[in-house]
Amino acid sequence: MRAFGQILKIETKLYLRDFAAPLVTVALPLALLLVFGLIPAGRQPEAQFGDLSFIQYFAPSLLVITLAMTGVNILPTVLATYRERGVLRRLATTPASPGALLAAQLVISLVTILISALLLVVVGRLAFDVPLPRRPLGFTLALVLGTASLLALGLLVAAAARTAKAAQALAVPLFLVVMFFGGVYVPRFLLPDVLVRMGDYTPPGVQALLDAWTGTSPRPLHLAIMAAVALLAGTAAAKMFRWE
Amino acid sequence: MPVIEVTNLHKRYGDLVAVDDVTFTVEGGEIFGILGPNGAGKTTTVECVAGLRVPDGGGVSVLGLDPRRDAAPLRERVGVQLQESQLPDRLRVGEALDLYASFYRDPADPGELIDRLGLGAKRGTPYKKLSGGQKQRLSIALALVGNPEIAILDELTTGLDPQARRDTWGLIEQVRDSGVTIILVTHFMEEAERLCDRIAVIDRGRVVALDSPAGLVSRVAPEQRVRFRPSAPVDDQLFTDLPEVTAVQRTGGHLVVTGTGELLHAVTSVLARNQIVVADLRLEQSTLDDAFVELTGHRTTD
Secondary structure, three states: OHHHHHHHHHHHHHHHHOOHHHHHHHHHHHHHHHHHHHOHHHHOEEHHHOOEEHHHHHHHHHHHHHHHHHHHHHHHHHHHHHHHOOHHHHHHOOOOOHHHHHHHHHHHHHHHHHHHHHHHHHHHHHHHOOOOOOOHHHHHHHHHHHHHHHHHHHHHHHHHOOOHHHHHHHHHHHHHHHHHHOOOOOOHHHOOHHHHHHHHHOOOOHHHHHHHHHOOOOOHHHHHHHHHHHHHHHHHHHHHOOOO | OEEEEEEEEEEEEOOEEEEEEEEEEEEOOOEEEEEOOOOOOHHHHHHHHOOOOOOOEEEEEEOOEOOOOOHHHHHHHEEEEOOOOOOOOOOEHHHHHHHHHOOOOOOOOHHHHHHHOOOHHHOOOEHHHOOHHHHHHHHHHHHHOOOOOEEEEEOOOOOOOHHHHHHHHHHHHHHHHOOOEEEEEEOOHHHHHHHOOEEEEEEOOEEEEEEOHHHHHHHOOOOEEEEEEEOOOOOOHHHHOOOOEEEEEEEOOEEEEEEOOOHHHHHHHHHHHOOOOEEEEEEEEOOHHHHHHHHHOOOOOO
């Protein structure tokens, strides 16, 4: 336990020292919220967004940025790099377990996602009158399952790839798919209906987040898909993961 | 008192037999070398000793414990420096030592260790900015920070420049003098000759010889070579007629006379009798390198 605490402390320092990581996971979504929020038209309710303002409609996609960056980009790359460079192997020769390092990375991912979600919700509320999630429980559930599904996919990538390069080769397409269907590149109202529907079932489940944020209960099927992805990818990752 | 006993160790990866049949014991307080060409099974052998791999056959006992069953207590008592094991780029020297010290029940003082390894000025330097020699010294420091009774050091000086290599050797001797038993895996003859009390020569997964460096050298034919550059043309026959001489070779302007016994005396007598002046006269005797070639049938890679 003491070793885990020390590893978590050092890994957090290293995460923050790698300036780019907190920048893309926390600062970027927040900056986009501020940019769109400061455009007056972004705050007007529009019929095409179901009487939501654009930032209200787009906020879940900003959360997708944090989730995708953390889950299927940074986490697998860091873990694959640590394995490739023998960091995990060296830990295995000490009384500390490499499992402690994996756990520390997961804690950092979760805390990053939590901070970003809180910032988006609170800043949206205070600065631009975006209502707080109207279904707090459903929102929490959608966020937890969405997070779990992407972290599990990230772990699967880290397990399947032998090197950091291979991890990137697997993670980048996955990352692009998640970002695209999460409505980050093109807001979803501009996408054909079939792509929007596909997005509903693509982790982390942007529609479930939007529903719970704006007052509809997230659909059980959407949540069930995320839970299934988390379970399957997580199990496969646990089976395939190698420390060296 | 042996601290490590390896008996008929066998380990395969699929169809590839990495370690066929390896047996040796390591005594407390010695530097025990494991020498062999690349792919001979050296690393696999020490990985089994360190408990990182499960042998397919044979026994390993370290400090009276089984590396697999008693992994936890052994990790407290055995420090390992793995081949090509790096650290995160942004991790600083002091942070790495403090972190690894926190894993052990009774660690060494990280600050003191840093000074002892000559990294005192590099405490705040990130891993990425260290030179090859400094990275290697940090790696040794991490293997020693738990105050181990045994240190396993794999390919310690590969990739280091000659000066850094010599500095590292001095360090290893210091560590041994402080009472730590050391297993040193290497494919450098000079390193093995300088540091090791005993050496196991491993080739194709088997121990082909186990002796002190001097003992290994004495096993090969006690052949000597006298090499020189004659000032005027010399007839080979002058030397081949001598009973001590077994062969005469010419390479460039040099003559190499190979033989046994009082070879040097015999050769110089002939030269003096025939009033031949020579330059670059050198006597070469068998080295560990020769012993290695004779034992394994091939040279090391470098």
